[in-house]
Amino acid sequence: MGRSPCCDESGLKKGPWTPEEDEKLLHYIQKNGHGSWRTLPRLAGLNRCGKSCRLRWTNYLRPDIKRGKFSQEEEQTILHLHSILGNKWSAIATHLPGRTDNEIKNFWNTHLKKRLIQMGFDPMTHRPRTDFFAALPQLIALATLRGQLAATACGGGGGGDPAAAAAQIMQGAGGGGGGGGGGADVAIQAAKMQYLQCLLQSAASTIASAGSGGGAAMSAHDADAALAAAAAAATCSSSPAGSSVPITPTAVGHSVGGQTQTTPCAFSEAPVITSDDVEANLRLLGCGGGGADAFACHGGSLPPLADLSDVTTTTMTNPLDWCSATASSSCGGGGGGGASSPFPWPEFFHDDPFITDFL
DNA sequence: AATGAAGGCAACCGCAGAAGG
DNA sequence: GCCTTCTGCGGTTGCCTTCAT
16 A cells, blocks of 8 residues: 655656647557556656656546536536535546546535535535524624614514514505605515514524524524524525435526526525425425435425525415414425415515525 | 735645555 | 555645736
8 A cells, every 4th residue: 555656756847737748648648548657657758757647637638528617517416416425526527527526626616615605505514504603794784684673663662573563664654644655665674674583583493493503592582592593594594403404505496587497507696496496495394205315306405595585476464474484484384385485575675685695 | 007815727745445466 | 465556536735817906
């Protein structure tokens, strides 16, 4: 099991390959095959170690190498295989004709890994990160909003209940006498705040029921706990803590002009999940069976926090009911899953930078 | 236009396992 | 069975390019 001495030899050239060296290596291998890499440099007239020649050939000169940007399909394949195989770049490369393990490794380290981290996923496990600080920016924004919400509630006699305050504002706006467009703006703001409030509640219930993770010891009714839950919501959506299913963000359906299309981007900024995606997510969460296989077959998808945006098809009589429905949608949900979660104002959210960022 | 930061990628390093003597 | 050599793999580094200030 001794180490190869070839690279320890002095006098051998290192560093970038020149076109002349490439030409020599290419010409020799095309004519004779690589044979023994150790003897190849001498036979080919190269002042390089065999290892360097092999690397140059396999990563650059090989004629079947596909160069250029990775396609969305390749990207998805890498994500999927990495969630299964981990850093087995050579194994992953066998599923991507024309791509080298080195190229895939670089692509992972420079693109995919960063994007997973940005989305709050652990790039190694493909599961939502549970560390608190990952969601700090969202938490700060949420804390600010919550303060504003509380102020609104106090002013309106809501007794400090933000949801009630939102409802009150909603009533005022919908009552017709609220002052026209200004009332509508207030209603939109109230809706957004309520939306966030629901996220807090939903996440808090998730944390409480999961009984694990960073915020597990905190009360769901405590404001801090809610924020901690929001951290979980921001980072892991409603994927239950302790889930053994790795989650890989993937291409999702986008509603564009009334049509649903598959976005070419694996990490869309503001994904709108199709009903199929939602069902897959519910299966992932144990609501409808399927488990890891469902994930694997489906290619994975963003967890159900994004489901909240897929509510354009249904209306509800009482907007506030949506909260409780959402809070239990991570698994309780009545038959048919959460795909039909009613929510009457999604169009307001998709354009909102904060919501977009949050999602 | 100059400069520093960040991103991207090719190449190197070192470990581990397989193969052969 | 042991030792040496060879090959493959994954992690890391360093250089070049691009972007932002």
